[in-house]
Amino acid sequence: MHTALDIARSSATAGATILDSMRENMGDVRSKDSATDFVTEADVASGLAIVREILRLDPNARVLVEEPEVCEQLSLEPGALDDHEVWVIDPLDGTTSFLHGFPCFSVSVALVRDGQAIAGAVYNVALGELFSAARGLGAFKDGRPIRCSTASSVRDALLVTGFPYDRGAPLDRQLAVLAAFLRTPVHGIRRDGSAANDCCHVAMGRADGFWEYTLKPWDMAAGAVICAEAGAIVTAADGAPWSASSTSICVANPAVHRDMLAVIDSAD
Ligand code: IPD
Ligand code: CA
Ligand code: CA
Numbered sequence: 591m592h593t594a595l596d597i598a599r600s601s602a603t604a605g606a607t608i609l610d611s612m613r614e615n616m617g618d619v620r621s622k623d624s625a626t627d628f629v630t631e632a633d634v635a636s637g638l639a640i641v642r643e644i645l646r647l648d649p650n651a652r653v654l655v656e657e658p659e660v661c662e663q664l665s666l667e668p669g670a671l672d673d674h675e676v677w678v679i680d681p682l683d684g685t686t687s688f689l690h691g692f693p694c695f696s697v698s699v700a701l702v703r704d705g706q707a708i709a710g711a712v713y714n715v716a717l718g719e720l721f722s723a724a725r726g727l728g729a730f731k732d733g734r735p736i737r738c739s740t741a742s743s744v745r746d747a748l749l750v751t752g753f754p755y756d757r758g759a760p761l762d763r764q765l766a767v768l769a770a771f772l773r774t775p776v777h778g779i780r781r782d783g784s785a786a787n788d789c790c791h792v793a794m795g796r797a798d799g800f801w802e803y804t805l806k807p808w809d810m811a812a813g814a815v816i817c818a819e820a821g822a823i824v825t826a827a828d829g830a831p832w833s834a835s836s837t838s839i840c841v842a843n844p845a846v847h848r849d850m851l852a853v854i855d856s857a858d
Contacts, residue, residue: 592647594701594709595724597677598812601643603720605636605681605697606713609688612636619689627755628685634659637681640699641666644677655679656808671807671834675703678834680808683712684784693717694782696790700811705833710812712786721790721816729793729819738822738842739795744771744849747798747842749779750788754804764803767827770857771850785839789813792841793820799842799850801827807834814839823847827854 592600609632617631637660644651652669654676655661661668669676677699682688684695693716700710709724721736723729729736741747749771754760771779780797782788785805791797793816811834818824825831827838829851842850 593724595722595727597644597647597651598699598701598709598711598724599720599722600647601640601677602697602699602711602713602722604643605640605699606715606720608632608636608639609682609695609697609715613688613691616688628689629657630682630685630689632688633657633682633685634663636697637679638663640679640681640697644699651677653677653679654808655681656806657681671702671705675701678702678707678808678811680786680806683786683809684782687783692783694784694787696784696786698786698808698812700808700815702807702811702834705835707811707815707834710815712790712812712816714784714787714790719790721793723793723816723819725815725819727819729816731790731794736794736820738792738817738820739798739846740843741798742845744774744776744799744846744853746777747846748777749850750782750791750797750800751779752781752783752785752788752802752805756804760804767801767854767857770853774853785809786813789817789839789841792822793817799840799846801838801840801850801854803827803838805837805839810836810839814841817841825851
């Protein structure tokens with residue numbers, strides 16, 4: 591019997607191995623819903639490796655993968671967020687960075703039970719770091735426990751965020767919030783192109799807070815449980831409780847999180 595933590599770690603590692611081997615040869619690239627949202631053969635190859643590993647360890651698992659081709663090629667009925675339990679998978683989080691050879695991309699695998707992420711793993715491929723967590727068991731980087739930062743104010747914080755593919759109203763909202771943080775002022779704001787990595791930067795304390803809008807469950811689910819188990823507060827960007835059907839996220843230690851919600855509120 592394999593635990594959810596074992597399955598998350600092992601399947602994320604399987605996907606990361608594929609991505610690492612395809613960095614120089616990522617196959618065909620095509621646009622998805624918008625001209626700036628791409629998918630490569632590496633996304634699908636990583637997804638196949640992840641799902642095969644999950645099913646090897648738990649043949650009854652249900653999976654929800656960002657790329658629908660993965661379930662199609664394996665003749666699997668895709669899982670859904672309202673399943674009692676479903677593995678929610680982003681086989682390549684940070685496709686744009688991957689595509690440009692910018693070393694910030696990851697694999698994200700989470701087990702969602704009744705809408706809440708209960709275990710997950712994020713493999714930061716460029717740095718070779720495996721983050722993982724399971725509810726009640728703590729959060730880990732390469733097997734060792736991690737905690738989020740102890741910064742006492744957002745004014746002492748290095749924040750991470752991301753920009754939406756939709757360059758209309760979602761971008762306007764994000765730019766207003768970005769300006770509010772820069773004028774607070776915070777120490778700095780970074781954008782590396784993988785929401786899953788961004789959560790892990792906060793979980794291990796190399797960043798103090800992360801917020802982003804217009805995200806999908808596979809961008810956030812593993813990062814949400816890793817942050818929560820590392821002592822961070824995890825909510826949607828408006829402060830509502832986070833669940834796998836949320837479309838935004840705000841994570842930070844309790845003091846920084848409280849300040850972040852106030853800044854976001856001031857920008858609305
Ligand atoms: C993207 C990354 C990025 C975030 C985008 C996501 P993808 O995921 O997480 O950091 O800003 O909103 O869609 O498309 O590379 O899997
Ligand atoms: Ca993603
Ligand atoms: Ca992706």
